Amino acid sequence: MQKFTFFFVLFFIQSLFGLSQNLPEDMPKIFYRNEKTIALNLNSNGWGLGYRYGSRINVFEKRIYELDFSIIKHSKEISSSNSSIFSSESFVFGKQNNIFDLRFGYGKQNELFRKPDAGAVAVRYFYSVGPSVVIQKPIYYEILYRLNDSTYTIKEEKFNPTIHTSDDINGKSSFFKGFDEIKLIPGLFFKTGFNFEFSQKETTVHAIEAGILLQAYLKNLDIMAVDDNQQYFFTLFVCYRIGKITNAQQISPDYLRRHKKKINLLNWM
Template identity: 35%
Template sequence: MNYKNFIFIGLIFISSVLFAQEDIAIGSGYERGTLLKQYFSVGANLNTQGWGLLVDFGKNANIFNNYGMLIEFVDVHSFKEIKLRREGIINAKSFVYGKLNYVYFLRTGFKSASLLYSKPYWGGVSIGRFYSLGISSCFTKPVYLQVQKYNSYYDWEIVEERYNPEKHSINDILGRGSFFSGFDKLKYYPGIYLQGGFSFDFNESQDQIRRLDIGASLDLFLHKIPIMAYEKNNFYFLTFFLKYNIGQNYNAK
């Protein structure tokens, strides 16, 4: 073998090392530069008035923008809630004195997101912004408590009753009642919501979603939502949140 053939074979070998580092099947949908047209993610929401779970899915219009649907369930609490426990009662459950209802929001709406700063070629974090708006459905479920009921001066029993601030003093309450009591008395309050914020994507590959969202939500209702008996109740809720989403970008088969 002369030196010209040796150089030629050497150049081919070096080229294969430099330019064939990644082995991706053509037609798999994951070729570099290929747009994965759909996305789906699930996540958790921690906010200033509670916590929640969410589902986020839709279409990637291009590498900079996507749009879709957000479904979010949130357990809402008042800033004034303080948990108490009755001393001297075996297996007594903690309760919030003055709490009238458990409150839940179900948000369903349109979501749009856009990329502000793409990830550097060596990796890191991409930064985007998003907004969502739609229907906010509020459901309230009455609070039930374990209370002392006196049949006579010396005779009393423990019963479970719906909390009534005009009837139950703090001395009557022994603990929290069953969570499953009161579902037959659910009440619905229609409303709307608007939320927006910034997203930080930590995905390691094109098909992954690993994202932290930071932002604020505003929920508006036609009527005041009764949470506490001795505090002012409002028809609007402004909360600040952190969300963490995991999911996938993909092409439908």
Template identity: 35%
Template sequence: MKKFYFIFILIFIIQYSYAQKADRIVKKPLLRYESSFGISFNTDGWGGGYRYGKAKTFKNKKVWDISFYFIRDTKQYRYYNKYDNSAKSFFFGKQIHFYSLQILRGREKILTEKPYWGGVEIRYFYFGGVNLGIGKPIYMYIVDFVNGGVLSLEKYDVQKHDLENIWGRGPFSKGLSEIEFHPGLSWKMGLNVEFGPYQEKTKALEAGFIIDAYVLPVQIMGFDTPKYAMIRLYLAYRFGKRYNANN
């Protein structure tokens, strides 16, 4: 028990001395602007983006967040042609490639400030804005067994093409002229954990969730019901810099 009290008092003295020392440290000047890039891994794909912020105070920042995501369906499964290794793999049931371009505006606020010697700083953020979904149809090489196994390149249709009729995935360029746009809104919220000793350079891990809502429904998998909304969790790594306008 005496050892416990001794350790407790020792920890208290150390923390108190750090606090006193921190009080004597002159705060670094406010760097008003922040610019960073990030790559994120989502529950339904991956993506990347750019973020620009302007600090109003040490703990409050207005932010622009621009992101582009490659979105997949969690139920998609890759198939291979067991008769021809040169045939491209495909996802049975997947009718479109889907992407999302988001331009969001919001705030970022500090929960726990980074100590003067470096360490970890935790922030929370909330953004909202416009979202443009982009759907490109998928083309497949289809085997026509009725006409002697002739191959033809066709837009994939789950109601028309069975698994045994698909020879392989067609070229990505096919279907670019048939792209459909899905306008909508998006919201992003989460926590940002910055680490490292430097104020001018930023490195951070970020976790949160994104909600997308579309005016026109999105149907990635042909067997599923078209969706007007999508929710995803994500984990991201961000890196960038802080500066003032005259830097």
């Protein structure tokens, strides 16, 4: 978490430094355009994938519709193995459930700085809010029960902190074991951040995003067999976003004349 926070702050400072550079006086071509993008997200408590559709409101604003799927991890997760068993597979000792988060978001994206030319960087800020649902799936382990000094039997069981030790575990059972015990936990989220779009083509999107994600659920998410499982999460994230432009249209000269003050103000900022 500390390393993630350090790199996040470093990335943000470098981005702000980039904003202080003067933009050329010549205005670039301006387009109305919708966007379809997919993203790889790295969060301070996991990782995930996302899809976003941006629908234009005007030359500066878009409505955004998002679908994100992520894996939530606990800060105490440490991968280990049973050193006394040669064929032991890796596992996280004390982990009780896999946590998958599905989020449906609606929000807006506003452009702060447009690209002066191809190869430059457009800067936007965005936010989205909406419902989420956690899929909480139990984890089963292969538990060793010794019959004597040389033989043992294996049973598939969920982790029990009162009786199981790391020496009792051979590895995890099949991922599909426990699907019939899945629990759904509803919640809400709010996400906001900055988008830095640097594609060299008008018809594609390549962007880096950084921001914060707030998540709240109806009850604690039982990730580990510990007392500090949480119900509320404050998360930092960065993501790489790639996609394409749809319905691109050039803005008329009349529109530019009528909105000249706003465009000049954005360039001055």
